[in-house]
Amino acid sequence: MTDDRITAALTEAIATACRVMAAGGLVEHVLGHISARAGDHHLLVRCRGPREAGLSRTRPEDIKLVPIQGPAGDLDGWTPPNELPIHTGVLRRRPEVTAVAHAHPPAVVTHSLLDEPLLPVYGAYDIPGARMAAGGIPVWSRSALVTTDELAGAMAEAMGDRPVVVLRGHGVVSAAGGDDPVAAVRTAVLQAFALDTLARVTLAVRQAGGTPRAIGDDDLAGLPDLGGGFNVETMWRHLLTRLPAAD
Numbered sequence: 051m052t053d054d055r056i057t058a059a060l061t062e063a064i065a066t067a068c069r070v071m072a073a074g075g076l077v078e079h080v081l082g083h084i085s086a087r088a089g090d091h092h093l094l095v096r097c098r099g100p101r102e103a104g105l106s107r108t109r110p111e112d113i114k115l116v117p118i119q120g121p122a123g124d125l126d127g128w129t130p131p132n133e134l135p136i137h138t139g140v141l142r143r144r145p146e147v148t149a150v151a152h153a154h155p156p157a158v159v160t161h162s163l164l165d166e167p168l169l170p171v172y173g174a175y176d177i178p179g180a181r182m183a184a185g186g187i188p189v190w191s192r193s194a195l196v197t198t199d200e201l202a203g204a205m206a207e208a209m210g211d212r213p214v215v216v217l218r219g220h221g222v223v224s225a226a227g228g229d230d231p232v233a234a235v236r237t238a239v240l241q242a243f244a245l246d247t248l249a250r251v252t253l254a255v256r257q258a259g260g261t262p263r264a265i266g267d268d269d270l271a272g273l274p275d276l277g278g279g280f281n282v283e284t285m286w287r288h289l290l291t292r293l294p295a296a297d
């Protein structure tokens with residue numbers, strides 16, 4: 051494919067992924083954004099347009115090309131998200147990362163306020179989430195709006211090389227890599243879904259009067275990696291069926 055066709059496909063993928071995040075309850079109203087690396091010096095990112103109507107109404111024209119370093123420049127009436135440094139900060143610091151998703155899932159935010167780690171409380175119920183939790187889900191203790199590279203750097207440091215980081219009292223940042231940027235966008239969103247599921251189940255255990263505990267090492271070790279074909283492609287097709295019809 052030509053560079054233009056790759057950019058068009060990635061733009062469409064980011065716009066669809068924004069609508070998937072909204073339809074899945076990972077964002078409330080207009081907040082949240084997704085980006086993908088586009089060449090060595092730029093990223094495609096969901097911006098806010100003159101007719102902004104929320105993430106559930108994201109269109110391809112809301113996705114703009116901006117530099118990883120320096121000011122975004124004239125975007126023809128659109129403005130980059132205030133938290134653009136979340137995306138540029140992670141992409142600059144982690145060369146293996148291709149896509150970044152930022153969302154404010156209410157259950158993740160609520161759980162973060164308990165100041166307890168998210169544990170692999172289940173196994174086969176949601177294998178990607180269990181494996182992610184087993185590897186550790188870091189928390190950045192700040193609840194600030196991430197508008198500077200300094201804040202983004204501290205956040206990225208808390209994230210380390212993990213796929214997700216919980217921003218206490220704020221939301222989640224999810225990052226994915228690989229050669230296929232469209233697959234990376236979907237993977238980043240699916241990781242945020244897995245985190246949301248884990249937070250919702252953990253909160254339900256607490257609300258029922260129980261104590262969330264990690265499942266045993268034997269059960270964790272026995273969970274297979276089902277691979278991207280099932281975890282990403284099949285799950286993505288399912289999530290697309292839950293999108294409301296375009297207006």
Ligand SMILES: [Zn+2]
Pocket residue numbers: 081082133152153154220221
């Ligand atoms: Zn935010």
